Amino acid sequence: MRKLVLAVTLVVWSGLIAGCQGQKRSTYTNSAGSLALSTDDSLLYAADADNDFIAVIDTGTEAKIAEVKVGRDPERVSVGADDAIWVTNRGSRSVSMIRRGDWREAARIAVGVEPVGLAVSPDDRTVYVVSSTSLESSDYGTLTAIDVETLSPAWTMAVGPEPRAISLIGNDRAVISFFKEGDLALVDLAKREVLRAGTDLYRRANASKLSGTARYGSRGSVFSSFFPRSGNDVVASPDGERLYSAVVWSREERIMVTPNAVTGYYGDGGPCNVGAIATPGVVTTALDRFRAVVDDLTTCSVGTDAADRDYPPSAITTPSVRRPIQGPAAMAIDPTGAWLYVVNRQSNNVAVIPTRTRQVAGLDFESSGSSVRSLVPVGSGPNGIALTRDGRKAYVYNAFDHSVSTLTSQGRGNNAVIVSNDREPIRVASDPIGEGRNAEFYAGRKLFFDATDSRVNNVSVGVACATCHPAGADDGHTWGFPDGPRQTPALAGRQILNTAPYHWDGEFATLQDFVDHTVRLRMGGTGLSPALTRQLAAYIDGLAPADNPHVLDVPTDAQRRGKEIFQMGQCDSCHSGPWLTNNGFADVGTRLTGGANPDNPEKLTRGFNVPSLLSLARTAPYLHDGSAATLKDRLMRDRGSNRHGALAEVSDSQINDLVEYLKTL
């Protein structure tokens, strides 16, 4: 009898184990960015930011059947279980809702500033929207829950600065990516609180460098730490165990003084001894511990046990140096969780990466050093992807071409290749002319974004202007240039063409001089003719400033007082005129004379080039070396010296007022 009891117990135990294994937790979505499929895969919705509409495409006939006007700069689109289409209007602080078959905007709901991230809850009752900043302050972004039934915001909560994408974990949790910080936050949607801010990503990715145990030699010769920037997207695996987020690993260590004559010094070494100083990456995060699972970026070169790891290499490495990968903008994962599709906006391709192994049919990371199973060329400026539910087709939206590429597979195993209809994509629109945009603007935009154009950069380096100036903004990074640390300045909305000379040290009198230097010596390109430089200038000049919550129809009292202090403190003696710079030079006591990478005194005999203060609010960190995290940090530091404005006698509350004013510029 006891034997029978034992047997029954064993059977029950094994059944329990089997039952527990089957739980699924994530909210799977088959699309990302500017593209989404209807629930039956028969319709494709593409958000065209230039034309402010959603293109509706019949996937059977591959023809556009409708276009629906929405708000300005529609960025992301998502489809609910009831087939409602949701769109974030980045330029209109709103979300649009469209009902399938009724091809007009059914509702527009106000949210935060520059809404970008979007997700529909699995129960279809709530739409979650991530906005880059709140309506009150640029210091933090927001997460807004929209009640689908009432079509109105149910609640809004603050999250960290510059959030970008969202991925839902069931109905009660969400993960948010942050653009400048490159890390993730875990949010409890029921309690409306941030459970975990950060995955310990930076420390884990640079563990050996930070601990001083990194070694030169076969385990990596680049002796630098790397900061994750440009956290554009995050996606959860279907089993809810892991998250994959896109970053650009940005080098922190000093870039070598002697530039490589072929690649330029932006090719001076990236993470894992591959790529450029700014290299695209995929970060894996274990959701149960909310901890980054990453390679050590100093020691993860080929030849180590890296090939045995069950997550994608943390740096995306191309299978061919002639085909760069840059600017990960959107990511989708197949329903089985085996493949990650990374849409690369600056290299015009899609990288298909296995998620759980580094060795599959057609890919051997150990021997090739590449993490990419297939690298599929698509059109220009891709920023969205949607996978069909049968796992046989992928659509990619090419924002600069206003077209859709269709990706399919041919062959099996080692012979399987993915092909695109790149020669005959589905066209949905053309470049709109007007409002300061013309053919030169659009041509310049392609130059600005294209890491595959050998005129702009050496393709083995694979960096574009947009790599550090994403969409003309800044990446928040301070680079260790040979002349000293230099924080990436924002370009958008700063009237750059009126603010020569260029660079922090003002060494370039004209934009052509600047382009010649940067393109040839830094990026390794063959160079841009004056005509091409004009195109580039047309794009930069046409960039709208980042939306700013501090700009109000009627200034607040603090802003008015701050303006008076700006004048009283003689800030406008240098930051003067319509562009808030006198285009001169000033020594405000910030030059670094020591440390690992001091400023080159020979380049700074006149001080630093006075930067424009336009669009200041969302361009943190501040100063040439990025040493001031906030405007107040800058103003409070060393203010008694009166070297950076006559602020010695200004009270703390007046400093606060001044900050409020500076944020309105």
Added chain:
Amino acid sequence: MVASRALATLWLLVASSGFAAPDLPALSDPSAPLAPGGSVQQQAPTGRDPNTTSLFAATALGRGNAGFGMYLGFPLLGVRAGYGILDTVDVGLELDSFYGVMNELRAFVRWQLYRGRHWTWALVADGGKAFFAQTAATEGKGARWLTGRRNWNVVPGMIASYSSAAPLSARLFVDLRCHVAFDTEPFQSDPLGGIPPALQVSTNLPVRFGVEAPFSSRTSFLFAFGFDLHGRVEDSKLMPMVSIGVVTAL
């Protein structure tokens, strides 16, 4: 052909070895009629008790009797415990392991159809759930490739065994099965190659030759070899197996 030659060789070796104990007295009356149910009423010899505890051959344990076995080999090691619920029907549990990379807990039933003086035939079926250390998407040429097993497995088949009349004679057996594997971990092996169905069924053909060679009235050595023919394209086409172990009465 190779396998059948090997079986014949093993058969001759064992039959001529001490395991057959040819000098021991035979059953008291070899010509005694079969008992109801097809089993022979083993009569205790005057010198040594017969060993009737079998877990891998076709001979049933008998009502109320229990047996335990363990084996070590390639690609699997495992333990098996059986209990005779009827004179001709045993049930039991078994744990197979590909050295920790794959562990399968399975139940088995054996129905002794026929037992003659030398030959015994039985229908058998195993079934259970396998736990893999790696997911199907992660694993390359691992436990699934080697064993053909998937998340759930059912292995019906037939065993034929032969023994001489001696109390401690070896039980030579041939075990032919049809392994039906149920894969509940579908994944895309090729990007954009299509989503496989939620449940994928594949079949394999395991063939085993072996011997339970008693060295006492309760305990036997186990030697087995054979191969699996795998029907799933992702798996190895043919995988040899070999194991040694012991079987004992509880």
